[in-house]
Amino acid sequence: MKPGRFSYEAPVSLEAALNSLATWRDDAKIIAGGQSLAPMLNMRLARPEHLIDINGIAGLAGVAVDGDRLSIGALVRHHQLGRHELVRRHCPLLGHAAETIGHYAIRQRGTIGGSLAHADPAAQLPLAALALDAELELWSATARRTVTAEAFFVSIFTTAIRPDELLVAVHLPLRQPREGWGFRLFNRRAGDFAIVSVAATLARGEGAVIERLSLAIGGIGPVPLRVEHLVPAELVSTLTVSWSERVAAALAATMEIEQNERTPVVFRRELVESLTRDVLDQALERAQ
């Protein structure tokens, strides 16, 4: 299929893009990597009157350490996340998650801003952003605000971005000493969207103490969810024999999983348990 008619512009400044968004609002769509939007245009699931191509805005493509945060511009491509020295050092979970997205060609074009704004419930980067306590910076022509990843993902393909706003950057806390991370997904064929995916970071204290656990799961509902609070705090906070198995079993036993036609709840519950156990083991090993 072919897309409907639309007008097109490619501003080279952020100001011009924001002014255009302020004029067109709901009638416009931003295009970044085009890896989700182009198929939607072709299938006429999206029918904007106007496209604003942000690929020429140089200021959106950087990665930098900014105080105690890693700041990543919205136009940074999935393949750059996987290879960038600063991402590998300070936020390896994000880089690893990006490397598991789709296929080579998609990772060359797709952007972090596009993936977060698209908010596919099975996507890797929303899950990683949630596990990592990311903050998302949204600009309009008249205002700037920052929202947490938890507040950003509202529902399936729906975010807190207003019609006149652009996602300009993502900010993530730097990885701390004795902090480990883990990430795993299950899909039927390499390159397919995940059926269930799990991401975690944890910080070890002295001896058997787990000082902090952040655990996020995708594929169980309309948005990825933070779930560490579903496990009893006393089970999480002390490293015991079979700790990862016990935490994973407690989580899988209490977790609400939405029905869908494609994959039975019972199967996804088993995936939650086994992927969580593996991810916790990975995180523990990396936290040494």
Ligand SMILES: Cc1cc2nc3c(=O)[nH]c(=O)nc-3n(C[C@H](O)[C@H](O)[C@H](O)COP(=O)(O)OP(=O)(O)OC[C@H]3O[C@@H](n4cnc5c(N)ncnc54)[C@H](O)[C@@H]3O)c2cc1C
């Ligand atoms: C065959 C195939 C397989 C794929 N497999 C996976 C997969 O396994 N995992 C996965 O996570 N993704 C997958 N994707 C999607 C891919 O990761 C996309 O790159 C990503 O979802 C969107 O990024 P994009 O830059 O291409 O955004 P675009 O397609 O350009 O835009 C997507 C949406 O975000 C909006 N948008 C883009 N940038 C901004 C911004 N800065 N501010 C506000 N709104 C913005 C657009 O208006 C649009 O609504 C796959 C895609 C294809 C075609």
